[in-house]
Amino acid sequence: MTSLLNGKTAIVTGGAQGIGLAIARLYLAHGANVVIGDLDEAAAAAAATELGADRVRGVRCDVVDAEQVQSLVDTAVADFGSLDVFVNNAGITRDATMRTMTEEDFDLVISVHLKGTWNGTRLAAARMREQKSGAIVNISSLSGKVGMVGQTNYSAAKAGIVGMTKAAAKEMAHHGVRVNAIQPGLVRSAMTEAMPQKAWDQKMSEIPMQRPGEPDEVAGVALFYASHLSSYMTGTVAEVTGGRFM
Template sequence: MSKEGRMLDGKVAIVTGGGQGIGLAIAEALLDHGAKVVVADIDGDKAAAAVEPRRADGAPVLAVATDVTSETDQEQLVERCLAEFGGVDILVNNAGVTRDRYMTKMTPEDFDLVLNVSLRGAWLGTRAVAGLFRKQGSGAVVNVSSLSGKIGNPGQTNYSAAKAGLIGLTKAAAKELGPSGARVNAVQPGLIRTDMTLAMKQEIFAAKEAEVPMGRAGTPDEVANAVVFLASPMASYINGAVLEVTGGRGI
């Protein structure tokens, strides 16, 4: 991308759950727009392997093993980013897991795990940068929710609850951080072609795709583009918003 087309020159970003899928696409898009990026993932080796091609080309990207449910890990992630790149301007709370089962068969442990990673993880991450963002009078948090948090999916009471909770977190945090000049927004992807969705039975995927007015599933890059927009100066007066990236599904 030409330097003229980049929207994030000089910015430093953290992306959680960035070792694969949508998270990796977000990290790539942030890099393409001129940001320095720390990719955090529970599997540090996987994240390192994922970003190695960009590092080999000289891109300012670093992989850090991080358990987003750990307060200590989240604080150390911010400290590592400050030490490596000298600042933090953008936080993308993308880390999430699924443990799909109908409610009567879902264990409390699987309910807790999904909420802890998606919701507690985003809360801890936002909390870890809040003081810094207030002090510098700027910053952008983008939470990756899901259409499941809006419309609900059978077999996903845990995931739907976590992703709906992210919307409440986004709006409350936007009100807390807004007065300092920092912004908190969310994207809400619909059916996106990832390893997780493509592992569905073909007939189930086709049925969900048929619900999309645009007639197709989205791509991780299309979600990443929405995240870049919300993180960029182009969204300077957007705070507490939820941007659906669904092709019209669920409207």
């Protein structure tokens, strides 16, 4: 297999499980050093152990806290010598209709996704511009394109990530730093498989490919955006949805 990230160092937030872990695993397989940041310190350490390489670190990181995100960047540079790829993947859901959603749950989701992605993007970019190269990959969602019932907080945050990606891409292009976004659709995970069967069936009926996506299929696009294969792409949004809501 061709190694697309040999000698590169990547940070993946929310990397202890799901899509984040799949991205970390694939980056590692392609030769990268990987720093996993996660709110759950034990899970981050366990993920690093599971991946089982001396090229992986697991670090606790609350992406809302800029100092912790900076510490993540500092760890990557201190341990591996550079920062070449930053994946803003950390996120949460607090679904409820507008009528029942609390202000706290609105603020929390906006903060984790939008401020968290802003922290990751600006602090990674500050380092990358010094070396005149780097790739930032922001994980949005199909919910940010079409809006989902019960997700005014999440849909707003994920749409905001797209706008932020495009603005940051314009700011950083002349510094050699590329910023792109991915919008996954229904991807198989512990969270999605726990949804009621009726909700699952409804979502499946909207997918032309007639199946959910797998975390590895999102990771493949994250690898593309991190590598030289996408060297003339910035400010773009890739939908990984099986054709849902084209």
